[in-house]
Amino acid sequence: MIALTRKSVYSLCIALTFAAVFLPGKFSFSQEKINKPSTVDAGVASIDITPGFPIRMAGYAARLSTEADSVLQPISAKALALGRDGQHPSLLITVDLVGIPWRITKEVVDFLSKEKGIDPAQVAICASHTHGGPEVGNLINILQYRNGNFTDSLLALSQLIHITQYTEQLTQKLKDVAVAALNNRKPALVAWGQGQALFAANRRTKGGPVDVALPILKITDPDGTLRGVFVNYACHGTTLGGDMHKIHGDWIAEAHRVIEARHPGATALIALGCAGDANPSPRGTLENVQQHGKEIADNVDKLLTAQLQPLNAPPVGKMKWIRLPFSKVPDVNELIAQTKDESIKGYNARLALERVERGETIPSTLDYPVQVWNFDNKMAMVNLGGEVVVDYSIRLKDEYGAEQLWVNGYSNDVPCYIASRRVIKEGGYEGETSMYWYNKPSPFAPEVEDLIVNAAGELMPSAFKEERPAVNRQETIQKEADGSYRLVSWLAGTAGERIKYMPEWKAFGWFDAKDQALWKANIEKAGKYDVYIEYSVSDKEAGKTFTLQYGNKKLKAQTDKTGSWFTYKTKKAGTLRLPAGTVDFVLGADSGKESGSVFDLREVRLVPVK
Ligand SMILES: [Zn+2]
Numbered sequence: 160m161i162a163l164t165r166k167s168v169y170s171l172c173i174a175l176t177f178a179a180v181f182l183p184g185k186f187s188f189s190q191e192k193i194n195k196p197s198t199v200d201a202g203v204a205s206i207d208i209t210p211g212f213p214i215r216m217a218g219y220a221a222r223l224s225t226e227a228d229s230v231l232q233p234i235s236a237k238a239l240a241l242g243r244d245g246q247h248p249s250l251l252i253t254v255d256l257v258g259i260p261w262r263i264t265k266e267v268v269d270f271l272s273k274e275k276g277i278d279p280a281q282v283a284i285c286a287s288h289t290h291g292g293p294e295v296g297n298l299i300n301i302l303q304y305r306n307g308n309f310t311d312s313l314l315a316l317s318q319l320i321h322i323t324q325y326t327e328q329l330t331q332k333l334k335d336v337a338v339a340a341l342n343n344r345k346p347a348l349v350a351w352g353q354g355q356a357l358f359a360a361n362r363r364t365k366g367g368p369v370d371v372a373l374p375i376l377k378i379t380d381p382d383g384t385l386r387g388v389f390v391n392y393a394c395h396g397t398t399l400g401g402d403m404h405k406i407h408g409d410w411i412a413e414a415h416r417v418i419e420a421r422h423p424g425a426t427a428l429i430a431l432g433c434a435g436d437a438n439p440s441p442r443g444t445l446e447n448v449q450q451h452g453k454e455i456a457d458n459v460d461k462l463l464t465a466q467l468q469p470l471n472a473p474p475v476g477k478m479k480w481i482r483l484p485f486s487k488v489p490d491v492n493e494l495i496a497q498t499k500d501e502s503i504k505g506y507n508a509r510l511a512l513e514r515v516e517r518g519e520t521i522p523s524t525l526d527y528p529v530q531v532w533n534f535d536n537k538m539a540m541v542n543l544g545g546e547v548v549v550d551y552s553i554r555l556k557d558e559y560g561a562e563q564l565w566v567n568g569y570s571n572d573v574p575c576y577i578a579s580r581r582v583i584k585e586g587g588y589e590g591e592t593s594m595y596w597y598n599k600p601s602p603f604a605p606e607v608e609d610l611i612v613n614a615a616g617e618l619m620p621s622a623f624k625e626e627r628p629a630v631n632r633q634e635t636i637q638k639e640a641d642g643s644y645r646l647v648s649w650l651a652g653t654a655g656e657r658i659k660y661m662p663e664w665k666a667f668g669w670f671d672a673k674d675q676a677l678w679k680a681n682i683e684k685a686g687k688y689d690v691y692i693e694y695s696v697s698d699k700e701a702g703k704t705f706t707l708q709y710g711n712k713k714l715k716a717q718t719d720k721t722g723s724w725f726t727y728k729t730k731k732a733g734t735l736r737l738p739a740g741t742v743d744f745v746l747g748a749d750s751g752k753e754s755g756s757v758f759d760l761r762e763v764r765l766v767p768v769k
Pocket of ligand 1: 288546
C-alpha cells in the first residue's frame with residue numbers, strides 16, 4: 160500500500176527507463192544544501208480576475224448555454240518576479256482559467272519585452288485548468304455545442320460581447336499583475352522542495368499512473384516571513400461538474416484561499432503538472448473541493464517547515480518552439496465523409512471544410528512551446544504547453560531526476576491535449592476525440608513524445624544531463640576531498656528481497672524491515688566520525704529504529720518525520736569510532752523489532768570529527 164503510493168507515479172519507469180551508463184564519481188552530492196543561502200530579488204502580486212458581468216463558462220461541453228451570473232469562488236491571477244534588472248529577471252504568472260491561448264500570452268510577453276526588457280524565455284503563464292472559469296475565446300469547440308447538438312449559428316450578441324470584453328480586460332490584468340510583481344521586488348530567500356498530495360487519480364485507467372509530486376517554491380523575507388509560495392500539482396480542475404453554473408476556481412482556488420488564510424500577507428500561486436489524464440478523486444461536491452484544497456494546504460504547511468533546498472540565483476530560462484506532426488491531414492473527400500459523423504469529429508470536419516472553402520490549408524503540424532528554467536543548477540522547471548499527460552512527467556523525471564525536476568503543464572499555450580506514444584496508441588478522449596474538440600485534424604503522430612522530451616533535454620542545464628546510475632552496484636567507497644565518506648545508495652550492495660534501487664530518486668525504496676544496504680569503505684584514518692543519513696519517509700511509517708553496524712559495533716537511531724516519501728531530509732544519526740582499513744557497513748532496521756517500510760534511503764555520510 161505504501162509501496163503503491165510511493166511507486167505509482169513511476170509504474171511505467173521500467174518501460175521508459177533510458178539506457179544509463181554507470182559512471183561512479185561523476186555524481187555530485189548536494190553538499191550545497193547545507194551552505195548558507197544568499198538572497199534573490201523577488202516580488203509577488205495578485206489580481207482578481209473574477210468576471211464583473213455575466214459570461215459563458217469554459218470547461219465542459221455539457222453545460223447550460225446561458226451565461227453564469229453568480230460567483231461561487233473568486234478567481235485570480237498571480238505573478239512572481241525573480242531577479243534584479245540586469246539579471247534577466249523572470250516572471251511566472253498563474254491564472255485561474257481552463258487554458259491560456261498563445262495569442263494572450265504573446266500579448267503579455269510582447270508588452271513585458273518592449274516595456275520592461277524581459278526576455279520572452281523568462282516569462283511563463285500557467286493556467287490552472289479550472290473548469291469553473293469564464294470563456295476566453297474558443298479554445299475548445301464547446302460554444303457551438305448546444306443542447307446536445309452542434310450548431311452553426313453565432314453566439315447571441317450579448318454573449319459574444321461579454322467574452323470579448325472579458326478577454327480584453329484579462330489581458331490588461333495579466334500585464335498589470337506582472338508589473339506589480341516587478342515593482343514589488345526586494346531581497347528574499349528562495350528555496351524549494353517537494354512533498355505529495357494523493358487526490359489525483361488516473362482517469363483513463365483505474366490505478367493507472369499519476370504524478371503525486373507536490374513541489375513548492377518558498378519565498379520569504381530575509382527574516383523568514385513568508386511572502387509567497389508557488390505550488391504545483393498534477394490534477395484537473397474538475398472536482399465540480401458541468402452542473403455547477405457559478406464562476407469558481409475548483410480545488411485550485413480553494414487551495415489558494417486556505418494557504419493565504421493560514422499565512423496572512425503571503426500570496427499562493429498554483430500551477431498544474433502533467434495533469435492531462437488525472438482527475439480529482441473523489442469529485443462532484445463542494446465538500447470534495449474543500450477536502451482537496453485542504454490537502455494541498457496541509458502538505459504545503461509541512462513543506463514550509465521541512466529542510467528545503469536554498470536557490471541562490473534567479474532562474475535562467477531557455478525556450479524553443481517545435482513542430483508536432485499530426486498523424487494525418489484528411490483530404491477534402493475524407494473530410495466530406497467525416498461530416499456524416501454526428502459527434503465532434505463530424506462537426507470538426509465541417510469547420511475544416513469551411514477553412515478549405517475560405518482558401519486556408521489544414522495545418523499538418525502544431526507549433527508547440529517548450530521552456531526550461533534553470534534554478535541555480537539545483538532545480539529545473541520544465542514549462543510545457545497544453546494538456547500534457549502523465550507519461551511526460553514520468554519520462555522527464557526518469558531521464559533528468561525526480562529529485563531535481565519540476566514540470567508545469569498548461570503553460571504559455573493550451574492548444575490541445577499532449578498525448579504520449581502510449582496514449583496515442585490507446586486512443587480514447589485524450590489520445591483522439593479531444594483533438595477534434597480542440598479543432599485539430601487528427602491525433603498526433605506517435606513521435607511527438609520524443610520530439611517534446613528531446614526538446615526539453617536540449618534546454619536542460621548541462622549538469623542535469625550527466626548520465627544517472629540505472630542500477631546500484633557495490634564498489635569500495637573512497638575518501639572525498641573534505642575527508643568525509645559518502646555511502647551513496649548507487650554504490651551499495653543489498654540484502655533482502657524487497658529493497659529496490661530507484662534511479663529516478665537516486666535512493667533505495669526500503670520496502671521491508673528485513674532489507675539491508677551494504678557498503679565497503681576504505682577508511683584512511685581511524686577516529687570518530689559523525690554519521691548523517693539522507694532519507695524520506697511517510698509520516699505514518701516514521702519513528703522506526705535503524706542501525707548502522709560494522710563488525711560488532713552498532714549505531715542505533717530513529718527516523719523522524721520528513722513529511723512524505725518525496726521529501727528528503729538529512730539527519731545526524733550519531734557518532735561512530737572507525738578503524739583504519741577496509742570497513743564493511745550494514746544498514747538495516749533494528750533486527751526483529753521493526754516491520755514494514757523503513758525509509759527511502761539516499762545516502763549515509765561519515766564526517767570526521769575535528
Ligand atoms: Zn482537460
